[in-house]
Amino acid sequence: MKFFADTAEIDEIRELNEAGLLDGVTTNPSLIAKSGRDFMEVTREICELVDGPVSAEVVALDHETMMKEAETLRKIADNVCIKVPLTIDGLKTCRKLTDDGTMVNVTLCFSANQALLAAKAGATFVSPFVGRHDDNGFDGMELIRDIRLIYDNYLFDTEILVASVRHVTHVLESAKIGADVMTAPPKVIKALVNHTLTDKGIEGFLKDWQSTGQSIKTS
Numbered sequence: 051m052k053f054f055a056d057t058a059e060i061d062e063i064r065e066l067n068e069a070g071l072l073d074g075v076t077t078n079p080s081l082i083a084k085s086g087r088d089f090m091e092v093t094r095e096i097c098e099l100v101d102g103p104v105s106a107e108v109v110a111l112d113h114e115t116m117m118k119e120a121e122t123l124r125k126i127a128d129n130v131c132i133k134v135p136l137t138i139d140g141l142k143t144c145r146k147l148t149d150d151g152t153m154v155n156v157t158l159c160f161s162a163n164q165a166l167l168a169a170k171a172g173a174t175f176v177s178p179f180v181g182r183h184d185d186n187g188f189d190g191m192e193l194i195r196d197i198r199l200i201y202d203n204y205l206f207d208t209e210i211l212v213a214s215v216r217h218v219t220h221v222l223e224s225a226k227i228g229a230d231v232m233t234a235p236p237k238v239i240k241a242l243v244n245h246t247l248t249d250k251g252i253e254g255f256l257k258d259w260q261s262t263g264q265s266i267k268t269s
Contacts, residue, residue: 051225052102054233056213058085058092062236063099074102076155076177076213076233078133079109090126097127103174105155107133108143116143124152131155131174136164141171148172155211160188162196169206175231180224181214190214191223198228218242 052073055063058081066072075096082089093106106126108119116139120132124147131153134140144154148171155175156168160183168176178197180190197210209230215221218241224232 051229052209052231053239054102054105054211054231055239056081056215056233056235058082058087058096059236060092060095060099063096066236066239067100071239072100072102073231074104074131074233075100076105076133076211078105078107078157093123093130094126097129100129102129103131103153103155104129105131105133105157105175107157111135111137111139113139113142113146116140117146120147120152133157133177136168136176141167144168144171144173148174157213160193162193162200165197165208165210166200169201169204169208173208175209175211177211177213177233179214180212180220181216183214184216190220191227194224194227194229218244 053071054074054076055066055072056076057063058077063075082092085092097104106123108116110116110119116134123132124130132147133155134143136156136158140156144156147154153174155177156173157177159165159176159178165176165178178193183190183193194212201208211231211233212224212229213233215232215234215238218238221232221242
């Protein structure tokens, strides 16, 4: 499973990337606003840090303006992935861009039918929002299972990018189902390392090591 960071905070992206944990980054207007930085500037900086896809979202709602915005965004770097909403105009834009060789992330997916449309439109990624799905009384993981089954039935190339990830269980269950990618806030990615037995093991090893009175000499 590929790991994308869902953030526009450069320091957090750099930390995860240096640890070898990042395959890409997703951003959206809300994350850019939270960063307090210029949209084009922060997107360019992220693209320079990360080799993988960096999703940059259009804000227009009509196809013609989406295409104009996408043209500006894809000039930022070769690894920009244009993010469009799951609407008819968004799907039309998706088809036009992917036919031209541009990566496209179709976002705000809340049903398997929508995911089927995204695949038909040639999306590189489709982003089902599991956390928001759960918030509204549905089962986010069931949505991922349905999409995985449909895509496997017809051998679609579109990758399932699990979004709106709230906790480590979302990551675990998505991986078990076979989702291609998950995007999560850095704090969720970091939380994957946590386990009480790991902490106890380290504590025990250090205690035993200290009892030897030895040290590992470094230059």
